[in-house]
Amino acid sequence: MLFVHDIHAVMGERQFEFEESYRDVLGPGSESDGSRLLWYLHAAHGSNDAYHDVVITAFRDWEAWDRHVRRLRYGDLANWWSEASGQCYSSRSTLLVSTDWSPLAGRAFEDLPLGPPDAGDRLYREDTLEGLGVVAALHSRVPEASDDDVVRLVAGFRPALRVDDTVQVLYQVAPGDRFTQAYGSDTGWSDWPGSLTAEVPTGIRGGGRYLHAMTWSPMLKEWS
């Protein structure tokens, strides 16, 4: 299975139109070319780049990805994408594979939900970590789920065309008081319980963003 991770720098005044357009064309129920949109996430104000939307889409295999590329370039999605991309200042698209330690690793494409979900907790955190050997360094750091978790791993990805120097980690953020208590406490240089980077590994740098999953994101689920 492959994944495409898109970051769209959406024009602020078009943020809702852009999302609705994405939902209506590629959202729940759209799987005609072996692709399934998993998450559509808005940037939370107060975190990283405002009006940047993240979309993560799964592809059954390289052939499915190739079909999707053709649809976007010259096929039935071309007109839609020309119009939708006109609502963005720029987009950055990255082909990813699952890390060995990702909860999505080994999961069959057919088992991914088509959505929409019934309900779910919607705050996510996406960390991008860079440094040679980072994927392997995080392998031994995947924590067991705990009642104390403030964040919980939902997916780990690495670029399909890079060596072991970049990894993207998607967490779900605990709802309610647990997040508020963590936010209000000074943990020094340490991350919160549930993170793979309780301490940032030696030689590694990172960047994070807090994101709201749209209610129609098929992978949305309750914190449990």
Place this chain on the structure above:
Amino acid sequence: MYYVHEVHDLQGGSEAAAEDALRTIWAPAIALEPDTRLVWCARSMPGAASYPELVTLTAVADAGALERFSSRLRDGDLGDADRQVSEHREGVVRRIVAPMIFDPLEFDLAAIPSHPTDNGRESFAYIHDFVPPRHGMQRPYEIAMRDVFSKMMESPDVKNVSWAGLETVAGGGPTPESIMITKVMSADAGTRMLTAMLTAEHVTPGSWLYDALKLRDTWTSRLLRSVAWSPLV
């Protein structure tokens, strides 16, 4: 008043040493001139836009003081201190910034300690925004921040406080660019901002979120928390 604003890029494993070098080497070296002080230092919080990193604000009384700072950094003792700090960091991005007309940051420069230590005060979270305006809109944005945004922040429903309102100046980095620092007065206010889900109904004419789009569009927020020895919080 000018400020030298610095973002210190660190790596995993170097955080504590870099923080200690800023406190014990860099801040005292700066303070050898009476009109220059490191006044604020904050570290990246979990999930921040870039981490690990430290952000410092050094107050410089006037252009003459900035000239001496520059000379000492290029060819003098401050250069030695900078090289010692650099042993623990990947790089530093330095801006020269000045207060905007609504800047609320006030303090007595002479009262800022030359050798900062853990002052035992509560640490605070900050939302540190880097805001490029739309072309030609920096002055209208500044006025709107004074007349609309600052007043909005005075509402008892808003638990955050506008702590500093600065902008880069000629020769000081990306221009125009507003450098905003908002102090988060309660954890609840901080998480409410992150968890608030905006819908089209929230972004209508007359709302700040709608009207401000005419003045600026995207911006970048750094989520920070003051270190225990930061002179100002």
